[in-house]
Structure formats: C-alpha cells, structure tokens
Amino acid sequence: MSLVTARDLPSPNHDARPAGTPIDTLVLHYTGMKTAQAALDRLRDPAAKVSSHYVVDEDGAVFRLVPEQRRAYHAGVSYWRGHTGLNDRSIGVEIVNPGHEWGYRDFPVLQLAAVCDLCLEILSRHPIPQRNVVAHSDVAPDRKEDPGERFDWEGLARNGVGVWPEEVPDLGTGGAVRDAASLRDVRRALSEIGYAVAPSGPLDPALAAVLRAFQRHWRPEAVTGQADAGTLARLLGVAQLVGDGA
Numbered sequence: 001m002s003l004v005t006a007r008d009l010p011s012p013n014h015d016a017r018p019a020g021t022p023i024d025t026l027v028l029h030y031t032g033m034k035t036a037q038a039a040l041d042r043l044r045d046p047a048a049k050v051s052s053h054y055v056v057d058e059d060g061a062v063f064r065l066v067p068e069q070r071r072a073y074h075a076g077v078s079y080w081r082g083h084t085g086l087n088d089r090s091i092g093v094e095i096v097n098p099g100h101e102w103g104y105r106d107f108p109v110l111q112l113a114a115v116c117d118l119c120l121e122i123l124s125r126h127p128i129p130q131r132n133v134v135a136h137s138d139v140a141p142d143r144k145e146d147p148g149e150r151f152d153w154e155g156l157a158r159n160g161v162g163v164w165p166e167e168v169p170d171l172g173t174g175g176a177v178r179d180a181a182s183l184r185d186v187r188r189a190l191s192e193i194g195y196a197v198a199p200s201g202p203l204d205p206a207l208a209a210v211l212r213a214f215q216r217h218w219r220p221e222a223v224t225g226q227a228d229a230g231t232l233a234r235l236l237g238v239a240q241l242v243g244d245g246a
C-alpha cells in the first residue's frame with residue numbers, strides 16, 4: 001500500500017537495469033531550473049536523455065516519471081562505496097528548486113514533508129541502507145552541488161531517512177588541518193563514509209571538492225572545502241555511525 005499519491009507523468013528516458021543488480025542507493029537532487037515545468041519538460045524530453053524516478057514540486061506534489069524497476073538517467077558519472085555508474089542501482093528523486101545557478105532558495109516545509117514520505121516508502125520497498133541515502137553532490141562532488149546546503153538532511157534523518165550524527169559539538173570553522181599527515185585521517189574517514197578519495201596527498205582541488213560535498217550534506221553551516229575543527233567533528237561522527245552499521 002502506498003500513502004504517497006504520485007501523479008504519473010511518464011518519461012521515455014529509461015532502460016533496463018543490469019541483471020542481478022540490487023536497488024541499494026537513493027540519490028536526491030534539485031532540479032536546478034527556473035521553473036518546475038521547465039524541469040518536467042526536460043526530464044521527459046527524449047532528446048535530453050535525462051530523467052528521474054520522481055519529481056517533488058514545491059507544494060509537495062509528487063510526479064512519477066520512471067517505474068522504480070527501470071533505470072533512470074539522473075546520476076551520470078558517479079561513485080559511492082566502491083560502485084560507479086549509480087544509475088544502475090539507485091532510485092533518483094528530483095526536488096524542485098532553481099538551485100545555485102538560478103536563485104537557490106529554502107525548500108518549503110510541505111515539499112520536505114513530501115520528500116520524506118516518498119523516501120520512507122522507497123526505503124520500505126528496497127534494501128537501501130540508511131548510509132546509501134545520498135546527495136547527487138556526494139556521488140559526483142567534482143561537478144555537482146545538489147540538492148545543496150539548504151536541504152534539511154538533519155530533519156530527514158530525524159524522520160528515518162539517512163544518517164545524521166547527534167550530539168556532535170559545534171567546534172566552529174577554526175583549526176583547519178592542511179598537512180598531508182593529518183589529512184590522511186580525513187581522507188580515510190571520507191572514504192569509509194563512501195566518497196571517492198585518494199588515500200593520501202595534500203589538500204588538492206579534488207579533496208576540497210569532496211570536503212565541500214561532505215559539508216553540503218553534513219555540515220551546511222559553512223561550505224568551505226576546508227578540514228576545519230567543526231567539519232572534523234561531524235566527519236568522525238558520521239564515520240562512526242556508518243561503521244556501526246547504519
């Protein structure tokens with residue numbers, strides 16, 4: 001039984017998932033277009049070759065574009081926890097918001113509630129561990145920033161969707177580590193959470209991009225690309241949660 005009322009707006013942009021691949025990842029996006037209609041048109045345009053399983057409008061209306069058993073084209077070149085090409089194994093949800101390019105704004109409460117209900121249903125239908133509820137920016141940190149730092153990951157986790165470390169002290173943005181020896185631990189923690197990171201090296205642009213992705217998801221107060229004290233505290237908090245089997 002489904003509690004979420006989704007309106008069917010079929011997109012032609014899907015194909016078969018590879019045989020034997022589990023659906024074990026949920027990727028959240030923002031649409032990043034000026035209007036919901038423009039996003040829906042593009043996600044249903046055969047020439048665009050992009051799609052998602054669902055779109056959630058700002059008023060909480062849910063549209064189903066692609067059946068969950070089919071592969072939609074939302075994640076592109078991507079990586080999480082040892083897997084690439086996450087379209088094969090994921091459900092994609094596009095959340096209407098103009099995004100950083102067209103006037104990034106808060107996600108309305110009704111929209112967040114609809115996203116939460118939809119995600120809970122998706123999690124009930126598939127073997128998706130909480131730690132595999134991710135942002136597009138988590139799986140493609142070098143080229144994506146959606147759904148971004150205004151998305152309420154903490155609230156979502158409190159309602160049973162995704163991972164959020166409780167009771168982590170706010171240590172601020174000082175105390176950033178930059179030497180390669182300390183950054184080795186940062187790299188290890190990011191890798192344990194699921195990001196694509198090299199095991200060692202300085203704070204290069206690739207690591208800064210992953211740190212920004214981490215911050216957009218788990219430390220939205222300051223998206224700096226720096227391994228500051230507050231970011232480290234959250235990083236260790238998330239790493240411990242996923243290590244405990246989240």
Ligand SMILES: [Zn+2]
Nearest residue numbers: 029030136146
């Ligand atoms: Zn996206």
